Amino acid sequence: MNEVVENSVDKREAILQGAFDEFCENGFLAASMDRILQTAGASKRTVYRYFESKEVLFQTLMLRQWRVIADNLKVSYRPGVDVREQLVEMGRAQARLYTSPEIMTANKMLMSEILRDPELVREIQNQVDYTASFEQLLKEAAADGALTIANPRQAAEEFISLLKGKAFWPFMLGAPLVSSEEMDAMIDQSVDMMMNQYGA
Amino acid sequence: MNEVVENSVDKREAILQGAFDEFCENGFLAASMDRILQTAGASKRTVYRYFESKEVLFQTLMLRQWRVIADNLKVSYRPGVDVREQLVEMGRAQARLYTSPEIMTANKMLMSEILRDPELVREIQNQVDYTASFEQLLKEAAADGALTIANPRQAAEEFISLLKGKAFWPFMLGAPLVSSEEMDAMIDQSVDMMMNQYGA
DNA sequence: GTATAGGTACACCCAACAGTTTACCTGCAT
DNA sequence: ATGCAGGTAAACTGTTGGGTGTACCTATAC
Numbered sequence: 272m273n274e275v276v277e278n279s280v281d282k283r284e285a286i287l288q289g290a291f292d293e294f295c296e297n298g299f300l301a302a303s304m305d306r307i308l309q310t311a312g313a314s315k316r317t318v319y320r321y322f323e324s325k326e327v328l329f330q331t332l333m334l335r336q337w338r339v340i341a342d343n344l345k346v347s348y349r350p351g352v353d354v355r356e357q358l359v360e361m362g363r364a365q366a367r368l369y370t371s372p373e374i375m376t377a378n379k380m381l382m383s384e385i386l387r388d389p390e391l392v393r394e395i396q397n398q399v400d401y402t403a404s405f406e407q408l409l410k411e412a413a414a415d416g417a418l419t420i421a422n423p424r425q426a427a428e429e430f431i432s433l434l435k436g437k438a439f440w441p442f443m444l445g446a447p448l449v450s451s452e453e454m455d456a457m458i459d460q461s462v463d464m465m466m467n468q469y470g471a
Numbered sequence: 472m473n474e475v476v477e478n479s480v481d482k483r484e485a486i487l488q489g490a491f492d493e494f495c496e497n498g499f500l501a502a503s504m505d506r507i508l509q510t511a512g513a514s515k516r517t518v519y520r521y522f523e524s525k526e527v528l529f530q531t532l533m534l535r536q537w538r539v540i541a542d543n544l545k546v547s548y549r550p551g552v553d554v555r556e557q558l559v560e561m562g563r564a565q566a567r568l569y570t571s572p573e574i575m576t577a578n579k580m581l582m583s584e585i586l587r588d589p590e591l592v593r594e595i596q597n598q599v600d601y602t603a604s605f606e607q608l609l610k611e612a613a614a615d616g617a618l619t620i621a622n623p624r625q626a627a628e629e630f631i632s633l634l635k636g637k638a639f640w641p642f643m644l645g646a647p648l649v650s651s652e653e654m655d656a657m658i659d660q661s662v663d664m665m666m667n668q669y670g671a
Numbered sequence: 672g673t674a675t676a677g678g679t680a681c682a683c684c685c686a687a688c689a690g691t692t693t694a695c696c697t698g699c700a701t
Numbered sequence: 702a703t704g705c706a707g708g709t710a711a712a713c714t715g716t717t718g719g720g721t722g723t724a725c726c727t728a729t730a731c
Contacts, residue, residue: 282708298587300500304689314709315690325689379586386583387498389645429664432636436628440635445589464629467667482678504719514679515720525719672731679726687717696709701702 283321285311287335290328295380299329299391326391329384334395336377343367343374346404348411354418358465361405362434362458369438370451379443402427409469418469426469433461483521485511487535490528495580499529499591526591529584534595536577543567543574546604548611554618558665561605562634562658569638570651579643602627609669618669626669633661 289311293302304325308318322328346364349357368374385392405427413420420426437457438449449457489511493502504525508518522528546564549557568574585592605627613620620626637657638649649657 298500300498301587303687305687314711316692316710317708319690320707383583383586385645386579386586386643387501393645425660428636429633429660432632432640433629435640436632436635440632440640443586445585445593460625460629464664464668468664503717505717514681516680516722517678519720520677675728675730677726677728680724682721682723684719684721686719689716690714692711692713694710694712697707699704699706701704 282311282313282317286313286318286321286328287332289313291332291377294329294332295376298380299325299384299387302329329391330395333381333384333392336374336381337395339374340368340378340401344401344404346408348408348415350411350415354412354471355462355466357408357412358430358462359458361408361430362461365431365434366438366451366454366458369434369442369449370454372448375442375448382443402431405430417471419471420469426465429468430461430465433464434458437461482511482513482517486513486518486521486528487532489513491532491577494529494532495576498580499525499584499587529591530595533581533584533592536574536581537595539574540568540578540601544601544604546608548608548615550611550615554612554671555662555666557608557612558630558662559658561608561630562661565631565634566638566651566654566658569634569642569649570654572648575642575648582643602631605630617671619671620669626665629668630661630665633664634658637661 286307289307289309290302292310293307297303302325304315304318307328308315311318318328322331344364346357346361368378381392402424406423409418409420409426409430410423412418413423434457437460438454442448486507489507489509490502492510493507497503502525504515504518507528508515511518518528522531544564546557546561568578581592602624606623609618609620609626610623612618613623634657637660638654642648
């Protein structure tokens with residue numbers, strides 16, 4: 272054998288990695304299974320042993336990506352801690368996503384596919400509620416008297432809108448990725464606005 | 472002849488209309504030139520007389536769409552008029568876009584293609600600056616003493632972010648189109664937030 | 672009346688590509 | 702030693718689809 276011996280888990284992983292790169296570069300339709308298996312160093316038969324179709328391979332990857340996103344968005348209210356600081360923490364949770372090239376590149380492609388064919392990612396999409404964790408934090412902060420919020424859901428969405436408007440969507444439309452420092456400034460601006468609106 | 476006689480302008484228009492429908496339904500890659508000419512009731516030769524390739528046909532349509540958007544975003548500052556009312560007017564300009572099924576359907580497809588292949592729409596994209604008109608209005612309002620805004624560009628972007636976050640992006644991700652009434656409420660909320668942040 | 676512009680119909684070329692089939696290889700476990 | 706699980710290699714199938722070539726039609730202009 273020419274190559275280093277790999278066990279079957281590695282092979283599957285290699286295929287997923289190759290597919291990730293190819294899908295990110297070309298999108299679902301223009302991605303070529305031939306190129307994927309070439310990148311992965313696997314034969315066609317092997318690819319189709321692990322994944323019954325291009326579509327299944329794609330969905331497997333997207334589910335994985337969705338989990339990465341969800342894992343980065345976990346925050347919870349800490350009573351007694353300065354509420355402004357906690358809003359900044361919420362912003363930083365989003366910022367972790369917006370400043371990661373790998374995540375954002377994948378997001379760009381994923382977004383394109385969602386728009387083109389919602390069915391392709393429908394089930395996956397419904398498994399994650401981005402705003403739930405933020406909404407919960409704001410609700411608890413309001414109950415605690417730290418903020419005055421009639422509609423926590425709306426407030427959470429407003430906050431996320433501000434951050435996405437500054438960092439997420441511009442990148443989607445071709446702007447360069449924002450740095451951590453720029454992101455900190457953006458978080459500050461957005462938190463200011465939230466405090467002006469909802470500060471107790 | 473089976474059909475009503477058409478002059479060549481009508482024929483070109485029929486092709487554009489057929490292409491618009493097909494591209495909206497299937498996106499650029501999955502759109503079929505055969506289906507387009509069938510819908511348009513034109514022969515393949517005729518289509519290729521007017522548009523040298525699928526790509527050119529697509530870009531022609533997208534440029535047209537871009538103009539529609541730009542035309543809906545024109546606002547200008549009116550000294551003496553209540554500034555809150557003018558912010559609402561800015562919101563309504565956006566709302567005209569967000570509540571139009573035809574515009575939003577086209578936008579969804581267009582957005583998908585921008586994400587997939589920025590080159591396809593690069594030149595077109597740079598011809599329109601959405602926020603310029605809003606930024607100018609805010610700047611004049613600030614000069615007039617009606618608002619206190621250090622960074623009008625940023626303020627314009629924040630306002631648009633709030634509105635897009637409430638109406639534009641949710642639709643892009645599968646939510647139903649918002650009605651004019653819902654839109655009015657969203658505009659109110661967003662204007663409140665702007666007034667709290669930037670009110671004189 | 673005839674030439675030209677614009678149109679139709681339709682067979683055709685060529686390339687890409689998802690997925691299958693077949694034949695063969697190899698290391699490990701029994 | 703042998704059998705099987707997991708792998709490679711490569712030819713093949715079937716279809717789709719952008720774009721072209723060719724022959725023919727039909728008005729209106731001159």
